[in-house]
Each structure stands twice: as structure tokens, then as C-alpha cells.
């Protein structure tokens with residue numbers, strides 16, 4: 374028997390009684406568990422296999438499949454359900470993780486990021502826009518696509534007032550160095566955006582959510598972080614499009 378802690382990212386019903394759940398674990402990436410008799414499980418153990426339940430799972434491996442034995446809830450993010458935009462943003466987080474995290478990979482930092490984002494979202498402690506940008510940029514950094522935040526990628530200036538962020542390069546260029554570059558997707562941003570991206574990709578987890586930015590900086594950051602994620606996922610997820618219809 375294997376014991377792991379994980380967050381339920383998706384539920385799929387199978388027949389009358391059973392379901393599959395995808396969970397994000399600390400040590401094995403995203404795994405799929407078969408839950409037998411899910412409809413009959415009530416109360417505490419039933420809630421532990423619901424969407425956005427963070428639980429301790431006991432499971433067995435048989436014939437290449439994983440079967441749930443029992444589950445004990447650690448935290449159920451009930452509060453997310455009180456806001457349509459909140460639950461939609463959480464669904465986008467879940468679908469994104471399922472799209473880019475594989476089974477068998479070490480995902481302790483990704484799990485920690487998602488749990489933190491859901492916590493701040495559930496409690497309303499940060500704006501949805503800020504949480505979305507933190508999630509997008511930090512997730513990409515954790516899975517190997519950290520943007521280059523040293524400064525201008527060409528001349529090395531640390532803090533130019535105006536910059537261009539090139540989606541394909543994943544780096545910033547100052548105005549002088551950008552001039553002759555070939556066309557591509559880029560965003561013209563101010564220094565506060567570079568500072569925010571630096572914080573998001575480099576800060577320790579304890580300090581990750583401890584910063585504030587103005588509304589105009591947030592707008593630039595939102596456009597940049599979303600485009601950078603879509604570029605690396607190579608598609609727009611349906612949950613992203615749905616969330617954008619609500620805001």
C-alpha cells in the first residue's frame with residue numbers, strides 16, 4: 374500500500390458507482406486513482422476525493438492501475454465555491470497543472486504553489502489578477518521555463534525604465550537594444566513589471582505573496598504572464614477562456 378498527500382485536480386465519473394480522480398502529489402507528479410463505489414461513500418471520506426480536496430490517500434497498484442483504498446481530508450477548499458470567478462480561476466489552475474506536469478516528476482514546489490494560491494484565493498487575501506500572474510510565472514519557473522530577469526538581455530542594464538519582454542526569448546530588452554530585433558510577440562512594459570516578475574520567480578515561498586503593485590502595473594503583468602504561459606503550453610485552455618468571459 375502506498376500513502377501520499379495530494380490535491381484533487383479533476384473527477385471523472387465511470388458508470389453508476391465509480392470515478393477516476395487526478396491528484397497532484399508531492400513526490401510523483403499527477404497520478405490517476407480509480408475510486409470504487411465513490412457514489413456510496415458519504416461524509417468525511419467522500420469529501421476527501423472531491424475536486425480541490427487536499428487529502429491523505431492510501432492506494433494500491435494492480436495491473437498498471439492505481440486503486441484508492443481510503444482517503445482522509447487534510448483541507449477542503451470549500452470557500453472557493455462561494456465565488457464563481459474564484460472557482461473558475463481555481464479550475465484554470467488545476468487544468469494548467471494537469472497539462473504540464475507529468476506523472477513521476479518531483480512536484481513538491483508545484484504542489485506548494487497551488488495550495489498557496491488556492492489558500493489566498495479562498496480567503497480573498499490577494500486580488501485574483503495578482504494570484505493568476507503569480508501562479509503562471511512561478512509555475513513556469515518551477516517546471517523549467519523561468520524567464521531571464523537579470524536585466525536587459527543584450528547590454529545587461531539592470532534597471533532600464535522602459536523594456537520589452539519577448540515571449541519567445543523569455544527575456545527583457547531595453548529600448549536601445551530592442552530596436553533592431555526581429556518581429557515577434559513582445560510586450561512593452563515599465564521597470565515595475567520587471568521588478569514584479571523578478572520577485573515572483575526568485576522569492577522564497579515565505580515571501581512570494583508579500584508584495585503589492587498598482588492597477589496599471591498589474592494590467593501589464595497580467596498580459597505578459599498569460600501570454601508567456603500560453604506560449605509554453607502551446608494552446609489556450611478552455612478554463613482560461615471561460616474565466617476571461619467572467620471578468
Ligand SMILES: [Zn+2]
Pocket residue numbers: 525526527528529530546547548549550551
Ligand atoms: Zn540593452
